[in-house]
Amino acid sequence: MIVAENVCKSFGKLQVLKDVSLTVKKGEVVVIIGPSGSGKSTFLRCLNYLETIDSGYITVDGHPVGKKKLPDGRLVNDSKKNIYRLRSQIGMVFQRFNLFPHLTALENVIEGPVTVYKIPREEAKERGTELLSKVGLADKADSYPSQLSGGQQQRVAIARALAMQPKAMLFDEPTSALDPELVGEVLAVIKDLAREGMTMVVVTHEMGFAREVADRVVFMDEGRILEEDSPQVIFSNPKHPRTREFLSKIL
Amino acid sequence: MQVGPIDVDFLLTILPILLKKGALLTLELTVEAIIFGTIIGLFIALFKISSIKILNLIGGFYTWVIRGIPLLVQLYILYFGFAYIGIQFSPKTAAVLGLSICGGAYIAEIIRAGIQSIDKGQMEAALSLGMSYTQAMRRVILPQAYRRLLPPMGNEFIALMKDTSLVSIISMTELLRQGIILNSTYFRAMEIYLTVGVIYLFMTTLFIYLINRLEKRLAIYDSN
Ligand SMILES: Nc1ncnc2c1ncn2[C@@H]1O[C@H](COP(=O)(O)OP(=O)(O)O)[C@@H](O)[C@H]1O
Ligand SMILES: [Mg+2]
Numbered sequence A: 001m002i003v004a005e006n007v008c009k010s011f012g013k014l015q016v017l018k019d020v021s022l023t024v025k026k027g028e029v030v031v032i033i034g035p036s037g038s039g040k041s042t043f044l045r046c047l048n049y050l051e052t053i054d055s056g057y058i059t060v061d062g063h064p065v066g067k068k069k070l071p072d073g074r075l076v077n078d079s080k081k082n083i084y085r086l087r088s089q090i091g092m093v094f095q096r097f098n099l100f101p102h103l104t105a106l107e108n109v110i111e112g113p114v115t116v117y118k119i120p121r122e123e124a125k126e127r128g129t130e131l132l133s134k135v136g137l138a139d140k141a142d143s144y145p146s147q148l149s150g151g152q153q154q155r156v157a158i159a160r161a162l163a164m165q166p167k168a169m170l171f172d173e174p175t176s177a178l179d180p181e182l183v184g185e186v187l188a189v190i191k192d193l194a195r196e197g198m199t200m201v202v203v204t205h206e207m208g209f210a211r212e213v214a215d216r217v218v219f220m221d222e223g224r225i226l227e228e229d230s231p232q233v234i235f236s237n238p239k240h241p242r243t244r245e246f247l248s249k250i251l
Numbered sequence B: 001m002q003v004g005p006i007d008v009d010f011l012l013t014i015l016p017i018l019l020k021k022g023a024l025l026t027l028e029l030t031v032e033a034i035i036f037g038t039i040i041g042l043f044i045a046l047f048k049i050s051s052i053k054i055l056n057l058i059g060g061f062y063t064w065v066i067r068g069i070p071l072l073v074q075l076y077i078l079y080f081g082f083a084y085i086g087i088q089f090s091p092k093t094a095a096v097l098g099l100s101i102c103g104g105a106y107i108a109e110i111i112r113a114g115i116q117s118i119d120k121g122q123m124e125a126a127l128s129l130g131m132s133y134t135q136a137m138r139r140v141i142l143p144q145a146y147r148r149l150l151p152p153m154g155n156e157f158i159a160l161m162k163d164t165s166l167v168s169i170i171s172m173t174e175l176l177r178q179g180i181i182l183n184s185t186y187f188r189a190m191e192i193y194l195t196v197g198v199i200y201l202f203m204t205t206l207f208i209y210l211i212n213r214l215e216k217r218l219a220i221y222d223s224n
Helices: A040-047 A080-088 A105-115 A121-134 A150-162 A180-195 A207-213 A231-236 A241-250 B008-049 B053-068 B071-084 B091-116 B120-128 B133-170 B175-186 B189-222
Strands: A002-011 A014-024 A029-033 A055-060 A067-069 A075-077 A090-093 A168-172 A199-203 A216-221 A224-229
Touching: A002 A040, A014 A040, A014 A055, A014 A224, A029 A040, A029 A207, A040 A055, A040 A168, A040 A199, A080 A090, A090 A150, A090 B120, A105 A121, A105 A150, A105 B133, A121 A150, A150 A180, A150 B120, A180 A199, A180 A207, A207 A231, A216 A231, A216 A241, A224 A231, A224 A241, A231 A241, B008 B053, B008 B091, B008 B133, B008 B175, B008 B189, B053 B091, B071 B091, B071 B133, B091 B133, B120 B133, B133 B175, B133 B189, B175 B189
Parallel strands: A029 A199, A029 A216, A090 A168, A168 A199
Antiparallel strands: A002 A014, A002 A055, A067 A075, A216 A224
16 A cells, blocks of 8 residues: 655755655554654655655555656656645644644535535535544534644544545654543544554554554654564564663653 | 814815815725735735745845835836836826835735744645645635734735825825815915824724724634
């Protein structure tokens, strides 16, 4: 589904991603852990072309991200339209929710389908209402983000991403900005998605969640993937000393 | 009837003239300058935040030049300068042009600051849904910037309204010039210019009132 091969990325002189390679199969849940500043967010953002990469390549569903293969085999920058299509097919959920504050919960959810897919408003509303029920917020359809708790906002944000009927979802520390008592409700929604077979990449510090949901856990440090294994192995018997050190600090 | 230095009967004679043949035009000039100025301002603002270098340069150059030259001088250039090289604008055209170009530069700065005050996460969220840059601007960024823009835009609109008095020097007969004309007949400067001033005050107050109402209407979504 998602293949990243030797991805490198620098901001000026700072190399943030160093030969990052990762494969996510359809229906798989991959959790990325690692210290702050290790490049986790940047890597996620590269996956849907919010950042461009310097070298290496990324494909989603077989299509190179942001690139197009010419008949002679060369890769050139892809058309904007294809990039927009790629992004619409990958849902992204942010640490700070990034809901549109001038729109109600339901309007947030239907904004993508209406603007991008040109789905009639009424039809989008119907589906949007279903999605809000799915995340347990049917009664908040007409509330503005400022009237919702952090946990509720994040669930709306998940519904907003799902409204595009994505093939995969990327979560960037979806619960890090939440008060501890609100973390559970958001993780519950993500677990549901995992159970339904959604392909997901989740950056998180919630190790209990990772242990329970992840098919694989990836440890990133200083722009590199140092270790990648099943949650059992990573949490009980990590091979890399940096992983061990990180886990001892966080658990 | 006489109130201090002011003859009320005289006031009542000049008031209709000042309103009909002056204030109305001032309002018209203001509204046109606001409309064209805002259109210019929006484009220049988008130029300035664009990732395309040449557009940045154009936007930067525009605001630099226009904000650095007094409007009065710009009006002289537009009206007398261009006439000298054979392009004769009518006073009305020169007035609207001058006010819009000048207002546009200030409005551009207001809009740019407004857009840049919107959290970067908003653009990212919009793009991650598959929106184009234009769609994201139109559907997500500008509607939010719009509300924050209102107070400074209101100030700019009021400044523009007052600046319309400058076009009296290019023989555009708006409120101030109507007063000047009346004074050359009656030689009653205090009564005439005081009345002119009060009419400006009335119009600017009306503007402030309208903008405040609009602001309140738009304030719903970020109240808890
Ligand atoms: N737009 C940017 N410009 C410059 N440096 C950046 C930018 N985004 C991230 N970085 C830097 O890249 C490094 C990795 O950041 P990030 O991917 O956010 O890490 P993580 O999500 O693992 O905390 C950090 O040192 C950060 O300061
Ligand atoms: Mg991060």
